[in-house]
Amino acid sequence: MWTEFRSKMESFRVFSTKDVEKQFPSMNSMNLVRWQKKGYIVKLRNRWYAFNITESHENIDWLAANLIYAPSYISLHTALSWYNLIPERIATTTSVTTQKTNTFSTPLGDFYYHSMKPQLFGFGYSFEDVDPHKGKNQTSRKIMLATPQKAILDFFYINSYYNTEKDVEELRLNGNELEKIINTEFYNLLEKFRNTALERRIQLMIKTYGL
Numbered sequence: 001m002w003t004e005f006r007s008k009m010e011s012f013r014v015f016s017t018k019d020v021e022k023q024f025p026s027m028n029s030m031n032l033v034r035w036q037k038k039g040y041i042v043k044l045r046n047r048w049y050a051f052n053i054t055e056s057h058e059n060i061d062w063l064a065a066n067l068i069y070a071p072s073y074i075s076l077h078t079a080l081s082w083y084n085l086i087p088e089r090i091a092t093t094t095s096v097t098t099q100k101t102n103t104f105s106t107p108l109g110d111f112y113y114h115s116m117k118p119q120l121f122g123f124g125y126s127f128e129d130v131d132p133h134k135g136k137n138q139t140s141r142k143i144m145l146a147t148p149q150k151a152i153l154d155f156f157y158i159n160s161y162y163n164t165e166k167d168v169e170e171l172r173l174n175g176n177e178l179e180k181i182i183n184t185e186f187y188n189l190l191e192k193f194r195n196t197a198l199e200r201r202i203q204l205m206i207k208t209y210g211l
Contacts, residue, residue, distance in 0.1 A: 001031060002040065010051065013141060014064045017047040042107040044068050050108060061108040062143045065093045068104065069113050072097035073125040073144035076114065076158065079151035085177050096121065096146075096154055114158050124150025124189050148177070149186040156201045157193060163201065168208040175209045182211050 008023050009015055020027065032049065035041050041049045048068045050060065062074050076094035080086045092110045101115040127142035146154060162168050190202060205211075 001027075002035060005031070005035075006040075006051075011141075013060055014044070014048065014050045014067050016049075016067070044106045044108065045104055059143060061093050061111075062145070063141055064106065064108050065095050065111045065113075066144050068106075069095070069097060069099060069102060069111070071121070072099070072113055073146055075125070075146035075151050075154045077155075079146045079148070080155060082145070083148040083151065083177060083181075085148060085152065085174050087172055087174070096158075116154070116158075120157070120193060123192060124153070147185075147189075148181045149183075149189050152178075152181070152186075152205075153189055153193065153198070153202070156205065157195065157198050160197065160201070163204070165204065165208045168201075168205050173205070173209060175211070178205075178209055179211055182206065 005024065005027075009020070012019055017029065017032070020029075020032070032041065036043055036049070039052055041051055043049055044064055045068050048064070050064060062078075065074060066072060072095040074082075074093065075096045077086065077088070077090045077092075078094040081088060081090045092112050095111065095113045096116045097113045098118045098121050099113065099115065102113045104111045125144050125146045128145045129142060156162060162171070190199065193199075
């Protein structure tokens with residue numbers, strides 16, 4: 001049974017009990033418990049599982065973050081690090097969501113979600129093929145990831161305490177990378193926030209880094 005299960009479910013990488021029911025309508029759910037005890041799979045949270053982390057790959061934590069608390073997309077520190085906008089490598093996977101702010105500790109790492117109004121959530125991200133695992137059809141699951149512009153705007157919108165040049169300077173943002181993304185798209189996204197305090201913080205960032 002395990003061989004057949006793995007063959008059908010491997011391309012999911014991260015899967016729910018609903019996914020399993022669709023593929024195996026008559027399967028005894030206790031199999032998941034047994035396979036978890038044997039170390040074949042790991043439980044992430046409420047009905048969500050992944051194949052054993054020793055069989056993991058880059059960015060499976062991002063895929064899991066998208067799925068186990070939806071809707072959400074990768075943003076804030078994780079996205080800023082991915083785009084080389086900050087120097088730090090971030091251990092916690094950070095996302096924004098329309099659900100309440102929450103944190104989960106899983107075998108794949110810690111996931112942090114910051115709540116955002118629905119009207120500010122539905123733009124500025126894309127479905128990226130950053131999952132190197134390819135299924136039998138040579139496709140991979142897409143990961144919802146903020147654009148670099150939206151990641152910056154999400155960050156300064158949520159972290160409203162960056163109000164002085166010193167505060168912004170201490171972020172050690174990469175000026176060369178910032179210069180590439182302060183463009184028409186950036187200002188179009190900023191306008192969608194309709195938030196004067198955010199606009200002031202962005203102008204402060206532009207001044208601080210001489211953009």
